[in-house]
Amino acid sequence: MQYIKIKETIAEQIEQGMLSAGQKLPSERQLAETFTTTRVTLREALSLLETEGLIYREDRRGWFIAPPRIEFPLSTAEDFLTLAQQQARQASLSVIRAKNTLANKQVSGWLQLGPFAEVYAVELLRYLEKRPVCLVRYWVAEKHTAMDSDAATELFTWLRQQESQHHFCVHDSVTLGCLTGETAVLLHAAPGTPALVIERKVYRDAAPVAAEITIWRHDSLTVTSSAAYHADH
Structure with missing residues (x-):
């Protein structure tokens, strides 16, 4: 044909x-x-x-x-900027908003919160070689004392800045979607452009401390995973 x-x-x-x-x-x-x-x-x-x-x-x-894809390993507690640097890519961030807000039903369920609970909510864009490739939204089950949105960071950078929060367990799920509405506009994409959606839940000592949703242009990353296998003798 x-x-x-x-x-x-x-x-x-x-x-x-x-x-x-x-x-x-x-x-x-x-x-x-x-x-x-x-x-x-x-x-x-x-x-x-x-x-x-x-x-x-x-x-x-x-x-x-399309430029080469960045490799994104699942269930890792590394930030995007660190991963990009390791792969010799030029990466940057821009913060859309960062504020303390009441958790909605979905976030309350993820973080096991009660009624009227406040969370620290951040929305930002990730860039590769100045091209917007990913919209990030994350919520932390702890209010931020400094409300300067220009000082907002990526999720794991924020978590590591808090005392005693250095070891995390990360659970990821990946689904296919498409870019629509404000997300498509922010990523300079036509509505209906394919997307990969990664939903992350972060635990410390089995307690949920944060949740994150990243919406990627599908051509910008390769999702990777590795696991150790021990054969029985």
């Missing part, structure tokens, strides 16, 4: 380095003319490339070649 051939041709140019990370593709009209096809057929090819994480779309800006 024609859209498969178009997809394979573009993928081959990416793999051979003829198209580099971050490079903008020609407009859909130009690509349709190049491949002598319709815009509908071309979009089928581009959608396949997007699903495979080879290209990404920015709302109202067009299609771009």
Whole structure:
């Protein structure tokens, strides 16, 4: 089928380095003319490339070649900035909001809180090479005394700053989703762009101390996991 051939041709140019990370593709009209096809057929090819994480779309800006993915190990108590540095990537954060607030029903359930409990809630964006790739929301079962949102940090940095909270147990779950509404706008994505959603619960001495939801552009990370196996002799 024609859209498969178009997809394979573009993928081959990416793999051979003829198209580099971050490079903008020609407009859909130009690509349709190049491949002598319709815009509908071309979009089928581009959608396949997007699903495979080879290209990404920015709302109202067009299609771009996706940079290499960052490796994100599950159930680790490492912050994004640390992981990015270990993988020689340029990473940064911007804080959207940070405040003490009443916990909603979902957060109260995660953190085993009673009625009218307050939590420290943070929302921030993660960037790779200045590209927004992840929206983060986390809640800590402890109010913050300093309410300067500019001083807000990532979850595990915040936890390690608290006395006696240095050893954590992290439980993760991963689901597929899509970017919509404010999340799509913040990540410069067209509505419906695929996403990976990682839900994290953090425990200390079997007691929940924090919960986090991260919504990633699906082409920006590879989720990894490792486990020790001991054979019985």
